[in-house]
Amino acid sequence: MKIFIVLKIAFLALMRNKMRTALTMLGLIIGVGAVIATVSLGDGAKSQVEAQIATLGQNVVLVFSGSWTRGGARGGWGAAGTLTLEDALSIQREVPDVVLLSQECRNSAQIAAGNENWYTTILGEAECYLQIRQWPLEDGTMFSAMDVRSAAKVAVIGKTVADKLFPGSNPVGQVIRVKNVPFLVMGVLIPKGLSVRGDDQDDVVLIPYTSSMKRLFGGTTLRSMIMEARTTKALATVQLQINNLLRQRHRIIPPADDDFTVRTQEEIAQMANGASDTIRSLLFAVACVSLLVGGIGIMNIMLVSVTERTREIGIRMAVGAHGSDILMQFLTEAVSLSILGGGLGIAMGVICSRIMANYKHWPVLTSPGWIAAAFSFSALVGIVFGFYPAFKASRLDPIDALRYE
Amino acid sequence: MTAIIQLDRINRIYKSGDVDVHAVKDVTLSIAKGEFVALMGASGSGKSTMMNTLGCLDRPTSGTYLLDGVDVSHLNRDQLASIRNEKIGFVFQGFNLLSRTTALENVSVPMFYRKKSFGAREEKQRALKALEAVGLAARADHKPNQLSGGQQQRVAIARALVNEPAMILADEPTGNLDTQTSIEIMGVFQKLNDIGITIVMVTHELDIARYCKRNIIMRDGRIVADTPVANRLIASEEIQKLHLEQEKARLVS
Secondary structure, three states: OHHHHHHHHHHHHHHHOHHHHHHHHHHHHHHHHHHHHHHHHHHHHHHHHHHHHHOOOOOEEEEEEOOOEEOOEEOOOOOOOOEEHHHHHHHHHHOOOEEEEEEEEEEEEEEEEOOEEEEEEEEEEOOOHHHHHOOOEEEEOOOOHHHHHOOOOEEEEOHHHHHHHOOOOOOOOOEEEEOOEEEEEEEEEOOOOEOOOOOEOOOEEEEEHHHHHHHHHOOOEEOEEEEEEOOOOOHHHHHHHHHHHHHHHHOOOOOOOOOEEEEEHHHHHHHHHHHHHHHHHHHHHHHHHHHHHHHHHHHHHHHHHHHHOHHHHHHHHHOOOOHHHHHHHHHHHHHHHHHHHHHHHHHHHHHHHHHHHHHHOOOOOOOHHHHHHHHHHHHHHHHHHHHHHHHHHHOOOHHHHHHOO | OOEEEEEEEEEEEEEEOOEEEEEEEEEEEEEEOOOEEEEEEOOOOOHHHHHHHHOOOOOOOEEEEEEOOEEOOOOOHHHHHHHHHHHEEEEOOOOOOOOOOOHHHHHHHHHHOOOOOOOHHHHHHHHHHHHHHOOOHHHOOOOHHHOOHHHHHHHHHHHHHOOOOOEEEEEOOOOOOOHHHHHHHHHHHHHHHHOOOEEEEEOOOHHHHOOOOEEEEEEOOEEEEEEEOOOOOOHHHHHHHHHHHHHHHHHHO
């Protein structure tokens, strides 16, 4: 009952000087609007990155062999080929939380089928690779453990390769030639889209790693391994255990650098999110500054309002208003102002991000959490910056206030 | 008769820089229920300070003040505000209505600060009744800028009445009004006094003071005269006289 009257008084006071009220709110509208719009964009980009990281698989651990240094020139990760097939076996044997492991050789080659040809990545893997990557087949089957053991000339191809080499026909059962070695296409993968780094994951040919080593590219070492841990919680332990195991096997004593690298999916996600976290904290700083400026505007106008209405305050006190009544009245006015500004700012931010989503096709995600945060933050700004003027009003002496001209 | 106001050796000293201003000196005064008192004096006589003290807007430096049996000399700000709300109705020289607010809402303001709310319907009824008592029920929806000075002062009187206070305290209530309107306002006060409402008003106009029942004159912070009014003027008669005079003036010209 009483709160409605207080709200009505606040509303009438704000309506009395519409232009002033609008300009005061503008600070908050722009601040909150900008925050909501940019946060929506940031969250949209982040969710896109997260979706890409999820295409890697679940609870994935990657081990790369180290780089070599020769005459001052350093090769990249995987260049040295320090990982051996025995390393893979010992990991399978001694790290119990590794449920799946695929040995990996990555090479590039010109491939051909019929009169079409294409330059692509030839990925040697074990039969469990698709399970680890959670990558279903569109057609056909994956090669088997048997195929891996016998270094069979079989392949599973990505969608891009399928489209390039077999436009308009079903690749399953047909033959591709890699470095003049014929491989039978057993399956076609479902398209997975771009990776975190932005390359086409579907531009790939999967063959048994044994075939890659023995029949195509030679070599006895692995470039990397990809494996799946039992649970997300086990990731850190698995990483530690692999580190220890490989150091032991490679006889690395601590001051010396590791000749391999273990990465978990969590770490990759963290790295990818690092940039957006930086942007996010920057946005937060901008938001704080804009809300501060908006708040100062509110305080300024409330001080003017208190001065203008000194007589009214005197009248109300004379007829029995307590200091707290006056405090509440002006605080309500300040908070109404800031909530109204914040609300309009949220609306503006949402509209702006929708426009960007529609016309620029940027990924946009407006989370209710941020809207709630922006809303309560603007209310808080009203309380914080409205308090001093309201307090000043409540401490006025009724005799002086009544005499004020 | 029970005393509404009982002042006992009231002093009020202001500190103005290094100088102490002794505005009210040792005033002892008693005002009974149903009285109609005019407090008079030149400026600087201490009558405004007396008024603020009587109105519980200010506290005496020393002495005791019993208002309607309650010692208010040592109450804090909020307690004084509650006392003002319950026991005193204020009427000011400059009307002091809230602009852009209707007469009815203006009259309702003191009820808003009551400890125990009446509820919306009861409040409206009481406000209308108060407006009726001052003859302004028909203008309940008008805002101050749509009312004449006399009407605005009536709204202010209705506001003073609405919480059924122990007394009405009027500070130069006719100071901004012309002669005829002043007499009309005094008529309203006399009518209210006739039904038993205690009124204390500050004025410097001698002829206005003659509508009251008792005149108190202050000088240099002390009461120098306290007399009943001998030939009390009755507002309704004076208005008639005024009309007759105007009539005559018209006939002559």
